[in-house]
Amino acid sequence: MGGTEHLSVERVGATLVLTLNRPEAKNALSLAMLVGLYDGWLEADADDTVRSVVLTGAGGTFCAGMDLKALAGDGMDGQQHRTRLREDPDLHWKAMLRHHRPRKPVIAAVEGHCVAGGTEILQGTDIRVAGESAVFGLYEVRRGLFPIGGSTVRLPRQIPRTHALEMLLTGRPYSAVEAERVGLIGRVVPDGTALDAALETAERVNACAPLAVEAVKASVHETLAMTEEEGLATELERGWPLFDTADAMEGARAFAQKRQPRFKRA
Template sequence: MSTNTTEQAVLTERRDGVLVITLNRPHVRNAIDQALADAVDAALTLLEDDPGLDVGILTGAGGHFCSGMDLKAFPSEGVPRVADRGLAGLTRARRSKPVIAAVEGAAVAGGFELVLACDLVAAARTAFFALPEVARGLVASEGGAIRLPRRLPHHLAMELLLTASPLPAADAARHGLVNQLTDEGEALDGALALAARIRANSPQAVRITRRVVNATGGFDDHAAFTVQDPLTAPVFRTDAAAEGTRAFCEKRPPAWTS
C-alpha cells in the first residue's frame, strides 16, 4: 500500500489494484476549485495509464463527499472543468476503467454530478444527494440534468432538479441509485468490497462491457448490436476468454493475465 500526498487537495492510495482518490478540502466539504479539479484529473489519468490498476474509488475527506463547485472561487475561476473532460476531469471523460463513488455526508451539486459520472455507488445511510443549482441561479450542467432522469423515475428526478430538495441515501438505494448501503463511516469499505468483486473478473472483459454500455445508450436493439459487435467480437478470441472458460470447466478460479 502506498500513499501520495504531493498534491494535498487530492490524496491517492493504491490498494491491491485499486486506486483510492480522496478529495481533501474538508474545511469546505471538499468543494471543487481548479486546483482540486486538476488533481482529480491527474489521478484519473494515473488510473487509466497504469496497467497495475483496475478500479478507481472516488471519496471525500472529513465525513463528506463533495459540496460541489467552490462558489467563492467561481467569480475568478469559473466552472472548474479540465479540458474536454468536464468537471474535475470526470463528468465528460471517456474512461475505460470503472470508478466507484464512496459517499459519506453530502454529495451536493457538482459533487452529486461526480457521483452520477461513476459506475457504481457505495453510500452511508446518513449520506444525502442534492442538485440545488436552481436555488443559486445556476443549472446542473455537468451531467445532473442529463443523467439523473436516466437513473431515477422521471417525476422524482424532476422534483430534485426543480425544487433543489435533497435525496437521502436510503431512498436513493431503494430507487437503484446506490449499489451498497453501509453504516456511517463505512462507505469506503463498501466501495472496496465492490471493487474486489469487479477485480475477480477479466479486466479486459470489464473494460469492454463498460464501453458497450456507454456506446449503446439510447439506441434501439438493431443499432445497439451494430455498435456492440465490433467491440465484443475480438474478446472471444483472447487468452482471457480461453482461460475463463477453461477455469470454469476445471472448477477453479481463473488466473487473469490482462
C-alpha cells in the same frame, strides 16, 4: 502516483483510490482538486495493473459542490493549477466526468454531503455505495445557478424522469434511503463503512478479466443513445472478439480445473 494538495491518491491492491481531500471546506471543488482528479483518471487508464478506481471524500463528507467563494471571484489557490486550466480549458469538465469516461470501472464511496457538484460527479461513476446518513441533491436552482455538470442530460437517463425533474427543479435534499429508492445509488451501508464496501466491490471487479470488464463498461455506455437494433450490433462488435482472447481460454480452464483464473489482459 499523482495527487495535489486537495486530492489524495492511494493504491490498494489493483484499485486506485482517489480521495477528495479538503475536509475543512466539506470537500468543495477547488482547482487543485479538479486538476488532481483529472490526473487520477488518466493515471488509472494508463496503468494496466489498475483494474478499478474508487472515488471518495475525506473527513466524512463526499463533496459539497463548487467553492462558491471562488465562483464569486475570490480566486482559487495554486498558480500551477491555473496554468493547467489555461492550457486545457476543458480540464475541469473532464475532471468532473462530464464528458470524459475512464475505461476502468469507477466506484463511488459516499459519506455525508454529496450535493450540487458532488451529485454531478456521482453521475459519472459506475457503481455507487453510500453511508446511511449521506445526503444528495442538486441545489443549483436555489441559488440562481444551473447544474451545468451534465445533470439535465444524464440524470433523466439514470433515474425515472419524474424523480429527475423533482430533484432538478426543487433543489431539495435527498436521504441515502430515498436516493437508493429512486436509483441514484445502488446500496446503502452503515455510516463509516462506504469505503470498505466500495473496496470490497472493487475486489470483485478486480478478480474478473480486465479486457472483459472494460469492454462491458464501454458497451453499456456507448449503446445508451442507440436503438435496440443498433445497440445489439455494437454489442456484438465489442463482445465477440473477447471469445478469442487468452483470458477467455484461461477462464474456461480455471472453471474446469476448479481454481481461480490468472488473467493476463491478453
